[in-house]
Amino acid sequence: MTKRYWNIILEEMMGAGVHFGHGTRKWNPKMSPYISAKRKGIHIINLIRTARFLSEACDLVFDAASGGKQFLIVGTKKKAADSVARAAIRARCHYVNKKWLGGMLTNWYTTETRLQKFRDLRRQQKTGRLHFFPKRDAAILKRQLAHLETYLGGIKYMTGLPDIVIIVDQQEEYTALRECITLEIPTICIIDTNCDPDLADISIPANDDAIASIRLILNKLVFAICEGRSSYIRNS
Amino acid sequence: MTMAMTASQLRWGWRPAAKQERRRRAPVVCSIAIENAQNKERAKLKKLFEEAYERCRTAPTEGVSFSFQQFTDALDKYDFNAEIGTKALHLLFSLYLLSRLWINEDDMVKGTVFATDASGAYVDIAAKSTAYLPLQEACIHRIKNVEEAGIVPGMREEFVIIGENEADDSLILSLRSIQYDLAWERCRQLQTEDAVVKGKVVNANKGGLVAQVECLKGFVPFSQISAKSTGEELLEKEIPFKFVEVDQEQSRLVLSHRKAVAENQGQLGIGSVVTGSVQSIKPYGAFIDIGGISGLLHVSQISHDRITDIATVLQPGDILKVMILSHDRERGRVSLSTKKLEPTPGDMIRNPKLVFEKAEEMAQTFRQRIAQAEAMARADMLRFQPESGLTLGSDGILGPLTSDLPPEGLDLSEVSPAEDMIEN
Numbered sequence: 229m230t231k232r233y234w235n236i237i238l239e240e241m242m243g244a245g246v247h248f249g250h251g252t253r254k255w256n257p258k259m260s261p262y263i264s265a266k267r268k269g270i271h272i273i274n275l276i277r278t279a280r281f282l283s284e285a286c287d288l289v290f291d292a293a294s295g296g297k298q299f300l301i302v303g304t305k306k307k308a309a310d311s312v313a314r315a316a317i318r319a320r321c322h323y324v325n326k327k328w329l330g331g332m333l334t335n336w337y338t339t340e341t342r343l344q345k346f347r348d349l350r351r352q353q354k355t356g357r358l359h360f361f362p363k364r365d366a367a368i369l370k371r372q373l374a375h376l377e378t379y380l381g382g383i384k385y386m387t388g389l390p391d392i393v394i395i396v397d398q399q400e401e402y403t404a405l406r407e408c409i410t411l412e413i414p415t416i417c418i419i420d421t422n423c424d425p426d427l428a429d430i431s432i433p434a435n436d437d438a439i440a441s442i443r444l445i446l447n448k449l450v451f452a453i454c455e456g457r458s459s460y461i462r463n464s
Numbered sequence: 465m466t467m468a469m470t471a472s473q474l475r476w477g478w479r480p481a482a483k484q485e486r487r488r489r490a491p492v493v494c495s496i497a498i499e500n501a502q503n504k505e506r507a508k509l510k511k512l513f514e515e516a517y518e519r520c521r522t523a524p525t526e527g528v529s530f531s532f533q534q535f536t537d538a539l540d541k542y543d544f545n546a547e548i549g550t551k552a553l554h555l556l557f558s559l560y561l562l563s564r565l566w567i568n569e570d571d572m573v574k575g576t577v578f579a580t581d582a583s584g585a586y587v588d589i590a591a592k593s594t595a596y597l598p599l600q601e602a603c604i605h606r607i608k609n610v611e612e613a614g615i616v617p618g619m620r621e622e623f624v625i626i627g628e629n630e631a632d633d634s635l636i637l638s639l640r641s642i643q644y645d646l647a648w649e650r651c652r653q654l655q656t657e658d659a660v661v662k663g664k665v666v667n668a669n670k671g672g673l674v675a676q677v678e679c680l681k682g683f684v685p686f687s688q689i690s691a692k693s694t695g696e697e698l699l700e701k702e703i704p705f706k707f708v709e710v711d712q713e714q715s716r717l718v719l720s721h722r723k724a725v726a727e728n729q730g731q732l733g734i735g736s737v738v739t740g741s742v743q744s745i746k747p748y749g750a751f752i753d754i755g756g757i758s759g760l761l762h763v764s765q766i767s768h769d770r771i772t773d774i775a776t777v778l779q780p781g782d783i784l785k786v787m788i789l790s791h792d793r794e795r796g797r798v799s800l801s802t803k804k805l806e807p808t809p810g811d812m813i814r815n816p817k818l819v820f821e822k823a824e825e826m827a828q829t830f831r832q833r834i835a836q837a838e839a840m841a842r843a844d845m846l847r848f849q850p851e852s853g854l855t856l857g858s859d860g861i862l863g864p865l866t867s868d869l870p871p872e873g874l875d876l877s878e879v880s881p882a883e884d885m886i887e888n
Contacts, residue, residue, distance in 0.1 A: 238534060238535060238538060239538065242538055242539075243590070245590055245591065245592065247535075247539070248592040249592075250592075264532075264536075265536075267539075274532075274535070275535050276531075276532055276535060280520050284516045284517075284519065284520050287516070288512060288513060288516055291512070292509065306581075307578075307586050307594045310578075310579045389502070391505070391506065391509060412503075412507070412510060413506060414506070414509050414512075429510065429513040429517065430513055430517060430520075435592065435593075437592055437593030437634070438588060438592065438593050439578045439586060439588050440588050
């Protein structure tokens with residue numbers, strides 16, 4: 229286990245609003261170790277814990293990436309969809325930023341069939357075979373391609389189940405989290421004051437509503453992944 | 465329990481694989497079944513994660529670069545009360561709703577636009593959650609896409625908070641309120657400057673037209689429109705306006721076309737003859753539209769003879785020549801007369817065409833008479849106050865005592881006696 233220094237600065241985190249939790253009425257009492265104060269009806273997350281968990285998560289991710297493992301980032305909130313896609317593309321890992329189809333991992337067999345179809349359609353489009361179809365068929369195929377692109381666009385290069393799954397909002401992605409638990413895939417999750425910290429393996433208490441906060445945490449993890457990958461490429 | 469679950473997955477997983485093999489011989493097999501090696505890898509990884517978690521719990525501050533004290537101190541600094549430009553709360557009932565919020569309604573906050581989508585833009589303000597700027601609140605004009613209003617990801621701007629989304633604690637922003645304020649301010653300034661603005665007519669209703677000026681809708685009453693055309697003809701046209709009333713509190717914006725046009729045509733001299741058409745007949749006279757502005761031809765000014773019913777003489781739509789008596793630019797009112805243009809009194813009733821033809825000549829004569837009447841008046845003034853130091857020049861203009869006055873005095877014999885003048 230390598231212990232590196234990840235540049236986690238207090239000012240940066242506070243500027244992004246990582247320390248804001250949800251309203252007081254909506255909290256989950258299991259989160260009490262991670263809540264430091266209550267201000268104006270909103271819980272304040274203890275950033276010491278956040279920084280600790282974040283650095284731990286970055287270490288793990290770095291090790292995994294240097295071992296050549298596959299990652300999957302899941303974030304389907306409308307606000308966060310954009311940043312999830314960008315972060316994943318930068319780190320060269322798979323992502324799901326539109327709706328998480330039920331059974332994407334547990335029913336991997338079917339998902340893989342869909343991915344096959346997606347691949348075939350793309351090949352057809354690239355080679356221009358779509359022009360040989362009659363117009364109506366071509367239109368239907370194009371529509372199917374568009375659908376598959378939106379839902380499976382991020383996982384089109386995935387060949388097997390991922391090794392580590394990073395989830396952005398636990399409330400939103402509850403199904404994804406449950407699937408990972410049944411399949412025993414290690415998960416890293418961003419937890420807010422209304423979530424359950426015991427479900428995921430590493431839960432990072434942070435604000436999951438503000439785009440800046442999500443971006444910050446994703447950036448740190450992605451940075452760790454990139455570093456790990458580059459050391460993997462160097463060593464192999 | 466976990467072992468049993470994996471085992472059942474294994475069992476379930478085999479069946480479709482076998483069929484598929486037979487049917488297609490495609491290499492798609494159930495991937496869950498095969499990964500014994502991968503399962504072992506994953507189990508190892510999971511153990512690592514658990515160890516990490518334990519470490520976090522037992523040594524909570526290891527590796528963290530700041531202390532708890534620093535954190536609590538910095539809390540105050542990053543308190544996101546957007547106090548910049550606080551305005552008063554308009555609605556009292558929202559006080560309760562927003563009392564638990566950090567930001568008060570109607571505060572201006574600076575935010576950065578993160579992303580745009582079909583119906584709005586996401587803006588990051590230093591708050592609990594990202595705020596949303598809906599499409600209809602982005603701009604006063606009606607636009608289809610936030611880009612048209614100039615909202616692109618990455619720009620920093622001031623917004624006004626107008627509401628809160630209860631479901632996800634996000635705030636709703638608006639640019640419209642700020643723009644409205646600016647627009648009203650501009651209109652007020654233009655009104656004080658008495659400037660002419662161009663506006664587009666968008667609608668017509670019972671009392672007048674609705675025109676859009678500076679993104680605000682203003683009302684133009686029919687009386688304030690120059691009489692060339694009303695209602696449908698003027699729709700979707702750009703015409704100049706002047707402000708009559710600008711009241712933001714009551715949301716009243718009244719414009720006038722007549723005033724703006726009167727500005728242009730201020731050069732119409734008194735005493736000139738113009739052609740006009742009859743707009744409308746009223747009991748006290750007729751409104752004649754001359755070159756864009758509407759003038760009143762009072763019943764007493766139509767003819768020397770007494771007229772009982774105007775409709776016998778004038779009908780709406782008649783073309784006739786009138787002389788301008790006076791021009792009130794302030795109110796955009798012009799007083800007209802045809803009486804002066806009658807070669808013989810009573811012509812208007814009997815023979816309007818003759819009046820029409822002779823109009824120019826009569827106007828000429830009238831002008832001369834006016835000039836001479838003025839000269840007479842000044843001469844009178846001189847006579848009674850010779851010590852005022854002024855004298856009558858040869859062209860009838862009062863000037864200082866100079867030697868260009870002919871020594872034998874002015875020849876006033878062509879001027880008809882004063883009594884005739886008064887009648888006119």
